[in-house]
Amino acid sequence: MNLSNYGEFPADIPVIAEDELFLYPFMISPLFLSDENNIEAATKAIEESSLVIVCSTKPGHDGERKHDSLYEAGVIGSIMRKVSLPDGRVKVLFQGLARAKTIYEVSSKPHIAHVNVLEPINNDSPKLDAFLEIVREKVRILSGVSNYFPPDLLRTIEENHDHNRIIDLICSSVKLKKEQAYKIFVEVDTEKRYMHLVDYLIEEIEANKLQKEIKSKVHTKIEKVNKEYFLKEQLKQIQKELGTDTQREEEIEEYRNKLEAKKSKMDQDAYKEIKKQIDRFSRMHPDSSDASMTQTYLEWVLEIPFGEEAKKALKVHDVSEQLNKDHFSLKKPKERIVEYFAVKELMELRGIKNDSDAGAILCFSGPPGVGKTSLANSIAEALKRPLVRIALGGLEDVNELRGHRRTYVGAMPGRITQGLIDAKKMNPVIVLDEIDKVSRSLRGDPTAALLEILDPEQNKEFRDYYLNFNIDLRKVIFIATANDVGSIPAPLRDRMEFITISSYTPQEKFEIASRYLIPQELKKHGLKKSELSISKPALKELIHSYTREAGVRNLRRRLAEMSRKVAREILEKPELKKVSLSVKNLKDYFEKTVFEIEKTTKKPVVGVVNGLAWTAVGGDVLKIESIRIKGKGGLTLTGSLGDVMKESARIAFSVVKTLIDTNKLKIESSNVPKTFKEQEDKVKVPASEVYKRYDLHVHVPDGATPKDGPSAGIAMCSVIASILSSKKIRSEIAMTGEVSLTGDVLPIGGLKEKLIAAHKANMSKVLIPAKNYERDLEDIPKEVRDSLDIISVSRIEEVLEEVLV
Known part of the structure; x- marks a missing residue:
């Protein structure tokens, strides 16, 4: 079909705006029209058997099909077929005939423009032929590094001699941006069109070469990874059949590296024992029960923090300040604790080493709730050392302290060793809670094991049965707590220095409640200080009539009970800003009194x-x-x-x-x-x-x-x-x-x-x-x-x- 069959140009013809495609004269393309102007323009062209011009929209247009949102140049062609689709769109089959340019807009609805055909300028035929050969060469190179050109298209480019048609064919096949495509499309000088196209082809060749090189490297790497994975999986299966495992070898190597890293910080005996077990583990069959037990052993012992210590310098002032901050009263216990650490600080300052007293044991004794364990917490906080709490209440198996011998599955290190591992330091504060409640049984006497642990002369070579080598416990600060000193065996009592923490007087309980317990319980229960006030007589009555204890633990529970009821009252009564407790309304917050001590009468x-x-x-x-x-x-x-x-x-x-x-x-x-x-x-x-x-x-x-x-x-x-x-x-x-x-x-x-x-x-x-x-x-x-x-x-x-x- 020729353009000459349709009248002369310039002429007024309908304009179709196309967002996606950039069309060329030789193309037959389906167009999907949804814009009313485009549909009216196509309908007018079919009714009047006229041509249409398809112009691409400019990048960044706002969606409206105005004349200035379209490129001036486009493709003139005819609509071969029109079909209405169920979703309201119209599908037309468009055949391009020639390049053309809109001169001015005639009508906006439907969109009609005055259009003239772009006639190519072919100046020098030999020069254009030279350009054509260059372009063909670049196309052949580009086709080797990309998939832009199918074989039929390459054959057409090689056999055709119409310069502008070849340029349009190439431009339609490569990935040109709209600006680049329009720049080549609108140019009438064929030589310039060739020059623009050659520049683009050179850039595209370099880009595709680089892309191909990167793809090749990535592909090679992926192939290598896949190959290694495949070979490793094969090797695993082979080793599994043979009873060997590379992963196990890696674990063994890791154990050896960890051991060598800690060699300088541990005793020679410990190093030899661990190294012996690693060598033994490497010779074992991986599925044997002994291998599992030995591996568990290695994982335990290599976690022991050999040579790791808390670095904070000992300052007796810090200890005294922390004790006074956390505890009211307790004058004598505080003085004794401060004296204990004053001696240690003085010896450190003067560079004196006294191993026999390095691990002197303090034992806080007294009724429940008077602050024995919290004193130990304050000491650890002041020294900036980790705190390890070992509850000895009801302990009756000596292996819990000394460790289980590695003769059965489930054997574990003793609690002392586990405490060092948890603390990640060799000089923590270890609290032995309820040391008076240790029991004897058929499984041994744990108090006998405590003799070695707490004796400064012996604990420098404490042997854990599980580890099978000695551990130095001299730098550990042991603090024991007990309710009844009399139930502690005499040999164990001899290893400890007792600091008695007696009952609190009612006035001391009042001060402790005012300074510590009430603010702490208010904070725990989300209450503000301004939302609760308790009078002095009410607090004294609470201490006297509602608690029976030497310490303040039950008093804390009573205050927590009160705080819960106050919190509920504030939620149920939003208008209530403050709750006040007095002797009169104390019974509303506490269910029943506990008569602590019966008052005396004066009658003989x-x-x-x-x-x-x-x-x-x-x-x-x-x-x-x-x-x-x-x-x-x-x-x-x-x-x-x-x-x-x-x-x-x-x-x-x-x-x-x-x-x-x-x-x-x-x-x-x-x-x-x-x-x-x-x-x-x-x-x-x-x-x-x-x-x-x-x-x-x-x-x-x-x-x-x-x-x-x-x-x-x-x-x-x-x-x-x-x-x-x-x-x-x-x-x-x-x-x-x-x-x-x-x-x-x-x-x-x-x-x-x-x-x-x-x-x-x-x-x-x-x-x-x-x-x-x-x-x-x-x-x-x-x-x-x-x-x-x-x-x-x-x-x-x-x-x-x-x-x-």
């Missing part, structure tokens, strides 16, 4: 005495009661008494008998029963034999609670003397002390807790052994000393003189 009573006792939760006032029953001088004891307390009662009975026989405890005739006086008149039986006519029953109330200890002697004497002589006992007096058969008052322990209990019970006078008065009175809090009249006694006669009315 026969056969009831106030004894002072030490318990695991602090001191207590223990009332001891006695009655007499007609009998033959027997003694009955009830109240879940231990053997020691039963012996104290029997000794007290004998002492009182002696006092009656020697007339040191007088029984007046008015106090002697009538039947006894009648017998005396007839038989002349002395009044001192009153204890032969009665059986005594001594009872310590709260019978379900076991009671034992060597400090109830003088209380037992007092209550027996009272019931036999019918003399009343002053109820505002409390006492503690053991008594000997000769009547001497012997010293006791736990004096601080006992006197705090007497203070809480509003006692006015307390009798204590003279030796305790001389030795322990300075440890008693001042507020307790000021509230009590503390009297020292050395003989039972002095006791009876004070208590009997």
Whole structure:
């Protein structure tokens, strides 16, 4: 089809805007039209059997088909077919005939422009032929490094001699940007068109060569990786069949490297043992159980931080500051801890090495909740050392400490070694919690293993059975905690220095709650300080009536309970800005009171005495009661008494008998029963034999609670003397002390807790052994000393003189 079949140009013809394609005169292409102007232009061309010009849109146009958004040059051609599609678009088959250029716009709807054909300028035929050969050569080169030209197109380029047609064919096959394509398309000078095309072809050849080279390298690398993977998988299968494994060899090499890296920091014995196990592991079959156990061993031992230590210099000032920051009161324990670290700092400053004292052991002893473990936490924080806590409560297997021998699956290092691994340092602070609750069993005695761990003379060569070599524990700071020192075996007690942390007084509890517990619990429960206020009387009442303990753990629980209820109240009542607690509304936040210690009465009573006792939760006032029953001088004891307390009662009975026989405890005739006086008149039986006519029953109330200890002697004497002589006992007096058969008052322990209990019970006078008065009175809090009249006694006669009315 020729252009001459359609009238002369310039002419007014419809314009179709094309976004995607850049068309050339020789092309027959389907066009999909969705724009109304394009559809109207195609319809007009078909109805009038006229030509149309297809112009490409310029890059970056805003989507509107205006005249200035189109390139001026395009392809004139005819629409061979038109089909309406279901989605509203129109498909036309367009045949390009010639290049043309729009001169001006005639109409915008439909889009019609005045168009003229672009006539090519062919100046010098030999020169154009030379250009054609150059272009053909470049096309052949480009076809070798790209897939732009199919064989049919190459043949057409080689056989055709129409310069502009060849240029259009090449431009339609390569990837030209719209600007480049339009620049070559609109040019009428064939020589310039060739020059533009040659420049582009040279650039495209270089780009494709580089791209092909990169692709080749990547492909080669991928092939190499795939090949290596394939060969490795094959090798694995072969090695699996033969019982060998390259991965295992890599692991063994890794173990050797780790060992060599730590060689300079470990003992020669440890190095030899680990190296021996690595060599042994390399010879084992990988599927054997021994190989699995040995590999587990190597992974454990190579995690031990040989030579790694916390680098912070020891400063006693930091320790003192941290202790004062975290704890209220505890003056004596704090002083002893600071002294301990002062000695270590002085020795470090002067370069003195004293291995025998490098690992001296401190043991904090006292009732639960008084801050034993938190003191250890403060020490670790001050020294910037990792803290390892080992709970010994109920421990009965010695292997838990020494490690299990590697004779069975599941063997593990001991807790000490595991603690060092977890701390990643060889000088951590290790807390041995509840050291008094270690148990003996058929699996050994863990306290015997603790002897080596805690003895500064032995722990420099502590041997873990699992490791099978020695570990130096001298740089570890061991801190033990215990509730009852008496239950610790004597050899183990000898290795430790005990720092007793006694019960807190009510005033100390008040200060601790105000300074630490209340702010901490408010923060834990998302409350602000401004949202809760608790009055001083309310806090004192909470401490006195709602808690029963030596420490502050239950007090913290009570404050947490209060905080939860306050949080709920604030959520349920948005208008509530602040909750105030006073003595009046305290019951609204706490369910029931716990009567800690019964208050004393001032009325003297026969056969009831106030004894002072030490318990695991602090001191207590223990009332001891006695009655007499007609009998033959027997003694009955009830109240879940231990053997020691039963012996104290029997000794007290004998002492009182002696006092009656020697007339040191007088029984007046008015106090002697009538039947006894009648017998005396007839038989002349002395009044001192009153204890032969009665059986005594001594009872310590709260019978379900076991009671034992060597400090109830003088209380037992007092209550027996009272019931036999019918003399009343002053109820505002409390006492503690053991008594000997000769009547001497012997010293006791736990004096601080006992006197705090007497203070809480509003006692006015307390009798204590003279030796305790001389030795322990300075440890008693001042507020307790000021509230009590503390009297020292050395003989039972002095006791009876004070208590009997």
